Amino acid sequence: MKVVIIFCVSSFYDDLKKIYQNSNVEAYSEFDVKGFTRKYDKDGAATNWFATSKEYYDSIATFAFLDEEKGFGLLNQISKFNKELDCCSPMHAYMLDVEKFI
Numbered sequence: 001m002k003v004v005i006i007f008c009v010s011s012f013y014d015d016l017k018k019i020y021q022n023s024n025v026e027a028y029s030e031f032d033v034k035g036f037t038r039k040y041d042k043d044g045a046a047t048n049w050f051a052t053s054k055e056y057y058d059s060i061a062t063f064a065f066l067d068e069e070k071g072f073g074l075l076n077q078i079s080k081f082n083k084e085l086d087c088c089s090p091m092h093a094y095m096l097d098v099e100k101f102i
Contacts, residue, residue, distance in 0.1 A: 001098040002071040003063055006078065007033065008091040010058040016091065019081060020064070023074040028064035035059045057089075071095045 008016050010032075020028055034056040066074065075093055082090040 001065055001101065002068055002095050003065050003098050004071050004074050004093060004095045005061065005063045006074075006091055006093045007035075007059055007061050009035070009089045010060055012081075012089075012091060013060050015081060016060065016062065019074070019077045020062075023070065023077050025064050025066065025070065025074060028062050030060055030062040033059045033061045065098065065101075 006016065035058075036056050064074070072095070075095055078091050078093040
């Protein structure tokens with residue numbers, strides 16, 4: 001069993017829900033996250049355009065417990081989304097082994 005954890009800015013939340021649906025993931029959990037950055041360009045602006053107007057940016061974290069095949073399918077959908085993205089805040093996804101569960 002795997003756990004897939006995905007972080008995205010709130011602006012891409014609807015896209016993430018579609019990715020879950022297209023990947024046939026029937027259940028997942030989510031929570032709101034405030035992301036902070038200390039990366040600035042030479043003019044002093046935050047390098048992530050979602051964070052330019054405040055000290056943090058609103059994002060979403062989700063996780064789902066999946067078999068390996070479905071996990072790789074979900075990661076492929078995230079990768080495809082990021083490749084088609086024309087801005088600077090891609091989704092971040094991680095697939096980890098679940099060693100034990102009760």
